[in-house]
Amino acid sequence: EVQLLESGGGLVQPGGSLRLSCAASGLIFSNYAINWVRQAPGKGLEWVSGISGSGGRTYYADSVKGRFTISRDNSKNTLYLQMNSLRAEDTAVYYCAKDVVDTAMGSWGQGTLVTVSS
Amino acid sequence: QSVLTQPPSVSAAPGQKVTISCSGSSSNIGNNYVSWYQQLPGTAPKLLIYENNKRPSGIPDRFSGSKSGTSATLGITGLQTGDEADYYCGTWDSSLSVYVFGTGTKVTVL
Numbered sequence: 001e002v003q004l005l006e007s008g009g010g011l012v013q014p015g016g017s018l019r020l021s022c023a024a025s026g027l028i029f030s031n032y033a034i035n036w037v038r039q040a041p042g043k044g045l046e047w048v049s050g051i052s053g054s055g056g057r058t059y060y061a062d063s064v065k066g067r068f069t070i071s072r073d074n075s076k077n078t079l080y081l082q083m084n085s086l087r088a089e090d091t092a093v094y095y096c097a098k099d100v101v102d103t104a105m106g107s108w109g110q111g112t113l114v115t116v117s118s
Numbered sequence: 119q120s121v122l123t124q125p126p127s128v129s130a131a132p133g134q135k136v137t138i139s140c141s142g143s144s145s146n147i148g149n150n151y152v153s154w155y156q157q158l159p160g161t162a163p164k165l166l167i168y169e170n171n172k173r174p175s176g177i178p179d180r181f182s183g184s185k186s187g188t189s190a191t192l193g194i195t196g197l198q199t200g201d202e203a204d205y206y207c208g209t210w211d212s213s214l215s216v217y218v219f220g221t222g223t224k225v226t227v228l
Contacts, residue, residue, distance in 0.1 A: 035217065037163075044120065045155070045163060045206050047217040061216055095162055103210050103217075104153035104168035111162055 002026040002107040004096050009112030016086050016116070022079040022096030022109055030054065030074040033099040036081050038092035039111075048094070049081065064090075086116045121146060122207055122220035129226040134197050138223045140190040140207030146218055150209045152190040154183055155219075157204045166205075167192065199227050 008020040022034070036048040049070040050059045058070050069082040079096055093111040100106025123141045130136045140152065154167040165174055167183035170190065182193045190207055207220035 044222040045219040047219060050217060059215055100165065101168055103151040104165055106165045106174060108162040
């Protein structure tokens with residue numbers, strides 16, 4: 001059974017940084033593209049970033065481009081999201097989600113809450 | 119701001135059927151497969167439909183998907199109280215090179 005476990009969320013001041021991690025088990029990690037998806041309180045889903053299985057291709061939403069960096073360590077079965085220059089509007093639950101096919105995310109973690117506030 | 123538009127809410131009595139529409143454009147739904155996700159209150163989203171009309175293992179056939187042109191539809195038959203949730207469509211947008219989710223639809227069982 002595929003399991004994804006996010007960590008690293010918390011309270012950070014505007015302008016600060018945070019690094020999220022997503023530890024995966026139950027799969028050949030390097031075979032799959034993985035995404036970060038966030039959900040602000042009471043709002044809908046927003047795709048944030050995605051990375052190919054090898055890590056060679058990365059994609060970002062315009063709202064985070066230049067501030068967030070997605071990466072992965074396939075030797076550790078772990079996905080990362082480095083978040084810099086955080087803003088209040090980045091406050092959300094952040095999920096990691098594994099592609100089952102190119103246009104569908106078949107496995108999701110439980111999420112980690114990021115709160116950006118002074 | 120999402121590029122995929124869904125109705126904010128739909129409702130029906132137990133046992134009835136509901137359909138949820140998802141409207142996009144040629145750069146997203148028109149040229150890519152559509153997925154549907156169910157998010158029960160307080161939980162992570164779950165994949166219901168992928169590649170327009172395929173169901174992952176364990177998803178009952180009460181859930182169905184279809185696509186025509188730049189729109190997609192999720193159907194739920196034999197509505198149950200456990201189906202009360204938020205539903206999102208999603209697909210890749212080839213022009214923007216981003217994945218896009220719909221605005222979300224809340225299903226209420228009357």
